[in-house]
Amino acid sequence: MIAKTFVIAFIAASFIAGSQASPCKASSKTTDILTTVGLTTAEIAVLTTEVSSVEDITLTISQTETSTEPSAISEVTPIAVTTTALSSSIIESSIETSTVPEDITTTAVPTTTAEGTTTAEATTTTEVAVVTSFLTNGGFDDKKDTTQPWRNLNSEFVDFTIDNNIKHDERNSARLSFKSAVSGYIAQRLGAPITAGIPYSISAWVRPGTGCTRATLACNSEYATVEVQGFDLASTINQWKQFSITCTWTQDEINDGGLDLIFAFTCGEGSDGWVDTIAFSES
Numbered sequence: 001m002i003a004k005t006f007v008i009a010f011i012a013a014s015f016i017a018g019s020q021a022s023p024c025k026a027s028s029k030t031t032d033i034l035t036t037v038g039l040t041t042a043e044i045a046v047l048t049t050e051v052s053s054v055e056d057i058t059l060t061i062s063q064t065e066t067s068t069e070p071s072a073i074s075e076v077t078p079i080a081v082t083t084t085a086l087s088s089s090i091i092e093s094s095i096e097t098s099t100v101p102e103d104i105t106t107t108a109v110p111t112t113t114a115e116g117t118t119t120a121e122a123t124t125t126t127e128v129a130v131v132t133s134f135l136t137n138g139g140f141d142d143k144k145d146t147t148q149p150w151r152n153l154n155s156e157f158v159d160f161t162i163d164n165n166i167k168h169d170e171r172n173s174a175r176l177s178f179k180s181a182v183s184g185y186i187a188q189r190l191g192a193p194i195t196a197g198i199p200y201s202i203s204a205w206v207r208p209g210t211g212c213t214r215a216t217l218a219c220n221s222e223y224a225t226v227e228v229q230g231f232d233l234a235s236t237i238n239q240w241k242q243f244s245i246t247c248t249w250t251q252d253e254i255n256d257g258g259l260d261l262i263f264a265f266t267c268g269e270g271s272d273g274w275v276d277t278i279a280f281s282e283s
Contacts, residue, residue: 134192134200134280135261141170150174150186153262158184168205168240168276175274178267183216185264190280194259196251199283203244204263204275208233211271215264219247222258240276246283 136149145162152160157180167173176184194200206215218228227247249259261280265273 134190135188135278136191138278138280139170139276140172140174145172147174147186150188153185153187154182157182160184160186163274166207166274168207168274170277173207173274173276175272176265176267178211178265178269178271178273181268183214183264183266184273185262186275187260187262190259190261194249194254196249196254199246199248200280201244201246201283202261202278202280203242204278205240205242206231206233206236206265207240207274207276208237208265208267209272209274210237211268212237212265212273213268214266215243215273215275216262216266217243217245218262218264219245219249220258220260220262221249221253222256224253224256226253 137146140147140162142148145164147160147162150160152158157178159175159177159179161175161177162172163175164172166175174186176186178184200219202217202219204215204217208215212233214230215233216228216230219226226249227245229245231243253259261278263275263278265275267273
C-alpha cells in the first residue's frame with residue numbers, strides 16, 4: 001500500500017508540473033492518465049485526505065468525463081510531504097499468493113462421505129504372547145498347592161505330592177514317596193526360547209530321607225540327553241543341600257524340540273525325598 005502511495009504521489013507531482021507548463025488540458029487527456037494509473041477521482045480525493053494528515057496539501061481537479069471542452073486545472077501549491085511511516089487509507093481488493101515452503105510436510109486428509117462421515121479402514125492387531133520364564137512353579141508354591149506343570153515320569157512306583165511341613169523356603173516343597181526301590185523322575189518342559197551355544201544353569205535344593213542314595217539333575221531334547229549328573233546323598237540324609245549343573249543345547253537339539261529339565265531321586269521302598277526351589281537361568 002505504501003508503494004502505491006509513492007506512485008500516486010509521483011503522478012500527482014507530474015500533474016503539478018504539467019499544470020505549470022500548460023494551464024489548460026483537455027479533459028480527455030486527463031481521463032486517460034487517470035485510467036492508466038488505475039485511480040478514480042474519488043481515490044485521489046481519499047489519497048489527498050490521507051496525505052493531509054502529515055502536512056496539508058491542496059489538490060483540486062475539475063473534470064467532466066463527457067465533455068470535450070478543455071477544462072482548467074487550478075494552480076496547485078505543493079507543500080513538502082513527509083513520507084515516513086506514510087500509510088494509505090485507500091480500500092482495495094487484493095489476492096494474496098501463498099508460497100508453500102519446500103520443507104513443509106504434507107498430511108493426507110481422510111476421505112469423507114457426502115454426509116461428512118470420516119471413512120477409515122478397519123485394522124486388527126494380534127498380540128503375540130511373550131514367554132519370559134523358563135520354569136513355572138519351580139518352588140512348588142503355587143496358590144492352588146499343585147505340582148503342575150511338573151510331570152511324574154514314574155507314577156506307577158512313585159507318588160509326587162506337595163508338602164507344606166518340610167520345605168526349604170516359602171510355603172511348600174515337593175515330596176517323592178517310593179512304593180518300590182526305583183528312581184523317581186519329575187520333569188518340566190522349558191517355557192522361554194533356548195539359544196544354541198548358551199550355557200544354562202540348573203539348580204535344586206534337595207533333602208533326602210532315609211533310604212535315598214542319589215539325586216540326579218539332567219536336561220534333554222526330544223531325541224538326546226544334553227547333560228546328566230548324579231550326586232551322592234549318603235552324607236546329606238535329612239538335610240537340605242543345593243546341587244547344580246550346566247546345560248548347553250546345539251541348534252539341532254533345539255530344532256528337535258522337547259527341551260526338558262529333569263530331576264530324580266533314587267530311593268528304596270518306603271523312602272521319601274524332598275526337593276524345593278528348582279531354578280533355571282542363563283549362566
